[in-house]
Amino acid sequence: MNVKKMTTLSLIISVAMILSYIESLIPAFVAVPGVKVGLSNIATVFALYTLGAPYAIGVSLVRVLLSSLLFGTVASLIYSLSGALFALVVMITLKHINLFSEIGVSIAGGVMHNVGQVVAAALVMSTGAIAYYIPPLIVWGIIAGIAIGIVSGLLINRLKGKIGRIK
Amino acid sequence: MEEKLFGDKKIVADIILAITLCAVALFVFLLFQLTGENGASVRVSVDGQSVAEYSLAIDGEYSLNGGTNILVIEDGEAYMKEADCPKQLCVKQGRVSKVGESIVCLENRVSVTVVGDGEILEVR
Numbered sequence: 001m002n003v004k005k006m007t008t009l010s011l012i013i014s015v016a017m018i019l020s021y022i023e024s025l026i027p028a029f030v031a032v033p034g035v036k037v038g039l040s041n042i043a044t045v046f047a048l049y050t051l052g053a054p055y056a057i058g059v060s061l062v063r064v065l066l067s068s069l070l071f072g073t074v075a076s077l078i079y080s081l082s083g084a085l086f087a088l089v090v091m092i093t094l095k096h097i098n099l100f101s102e103i104g105v106s107i108a109g110g111v112m113h114n115v116g117q118v119v120a121a122a123l124v125m126s127t128g129a130i131a132y133y134i135p136p137l138i139v140w141g142i143i144a145g146i147a148i149g150i151v152s153g154l155l156i157n158r159l160k161g162k163i164g165r166i167k
Numbered sequence: 168m169e170e171k172l173f174g175d176k177k178i179v180a181d182i183i184l185a186i187t188l189c190a191v192a193l194f195v196f197l198l199f200q201l202t203g204e205n206g207a208s209v210r211v212s213v214d215g216q217s218v219a220e221y222s223l224a225i226d227g228e229y230s231l232n233g234g235t236n237i238l239v240i241e242d243g244e245a246y247m248k249e250a251d252c253p254k255q256l257c258v259k260q261g262r263v264s265k266v267g268e269s270i271v272c273l274e275n276r277v278s279v280t281v282v283g284d285g286e287i288l289e290v291r
Contacts, residue, residue, distance in 0.1 A: 027254075075273055104181035111188055121271070125278050126215030130271055135196035142185050149181075 008163065009047070009055055013062050016043035020067035035140050038110055038148060040067070045091070045106050045152035050163040053092045060084045078124060079117045086116030102156060103149030110145030111138050199267065206266045206281035209245045211238070214276050221245075223264065223281070235275045245279060246270070 019039040026037065040063050048056035064084045068077035087109040094105045114137035122130050211219040213232050221229060221240055228248065229238045236257065237249040244262040252274035260270045269280040 073274065075276065079273070099177070100180050100184060101177035104177065104184045107181065107185055107188070121273060124215070125212065125271070125276055130269065130278070131195075132199060132268060133271075135192040135199070138188055138192035138195075142188050146185070 005051065005055075008051065009058060012043050012047050012051075012055075012059050013066075016040040016059055016063040017066060017070075019043060020063060020071065024067075024071040035137065036144070038113060038144050041087070041106065041109060041113070041144075041148050042152050042155070044088070045102060045109065045148065046155055046159075048091060048095055048105075049102065049152070049156045050160060053095075056092065057088055060088055075124070079120050082120035083113035083116035086119070087113040101149070102153040103146055106149030106152060107142050107145030110148065111141035114138065114141045202267075204266050204283065205243070205264055206268070206283055208282055209238070209240070209263075210280050210282050212278045212280070220282070231279075232275055232277050236272055236277050238270075238279060245281070247272070247279070250275070 017040075019042060023036060023039045043063065044056050044060045047059040061081075061084065064077070064080045068074075068080055072080070090112040091105050091109040094100055094108050100108070115134070118130055118134055118137060206223055208220050208222045210217055211221070211229075211231055219229070219231075221227065221238070223240055223243045223245060225240065226242070227240050229240075230236075231238055235251045236247055239246055239248045244264040246262045247257040247260065247270050250257050250272055252272060254274070257270050257272035257277075263270055263279070263281050266281055266283040269278055271278045
């Protein structure tokens with residue numbers, strides 16, 4: 001990792017942090033835990049397409065850790081971390097098989113993030129009852145994923161040339 | 168200025184993915200709805216441990232987890248009246264009455280689950 005790449009990575013992580021902060025200001029608007037826009041996923045998808053999978057993992061995990069420390073609780077760290085890991089695995093895999101665009105990858109990421117959170121919550125609270133939240137969370141993950149995918153796609157296309165020169 | 172944004176045929180694959188996931192959500196939702204029956208009581212768990220069980224037939228107000236949450240049972244339905252967490256998600260979750268339905272407070276790790284008549288809910 002050269003200095004330029006490291007700087008770009010840091011820049012993307014700071015953007016992710018700002019997005020996390022903005023997200024934390026949005027009040028919960030649906031009575032289902034975990035329903036969020038997932039703005040910071042823009043940074044993860046962007047890093048995945050411009051810098052590559054290892055950088056996307058870095059952006060996502062550092063973001064989760066820092067934003068839980070700053071805006072969340074220990075409980076929220078566990079849920080976010082599980083969601084982030086599920087999302088990363090699926091997004092990296094889908095990008096690799098090259099069948100979907102940024103939107104499809106982002107949809108899968110949004111849905112899996114929510115599924116990961118439910119799985120973590122089911123384990124933490126030792127109850128399968130939380131599975132009731134899966135249908136609304138899947139639908140919400142699709143909606144948020146489309147929005148995040150469109151924004152990420154635009155950013156990737158406009159900035160790819162500049163990031164490319166860094167490599 | 169026309170920009171070529173999101174590849175070409177990939178967008179079709181994206182739509183198929185979205186529709187498939189919607190179908191999965193609908194299937195899971197219907198599965199829960201169709202198998203739903205009115206519950207007999209609610210079981211309260213804190214940190215995954217069952218701590219109390221209250222009958223849905225008896226109206227009442229209960230303080231949970233040393234007072235972090237207040238549960239109300241009314242007309243065979245249960246709802247969270249108060250919680251000390253900032254997001255108040257459990258309060259907004261509304262009323263539950265069907266077997267398997269639950270109110271969850273992630274912050275306080277309190278969950279309230281509706282259980283059937285004399286039946287032990289499958290707990291993982």
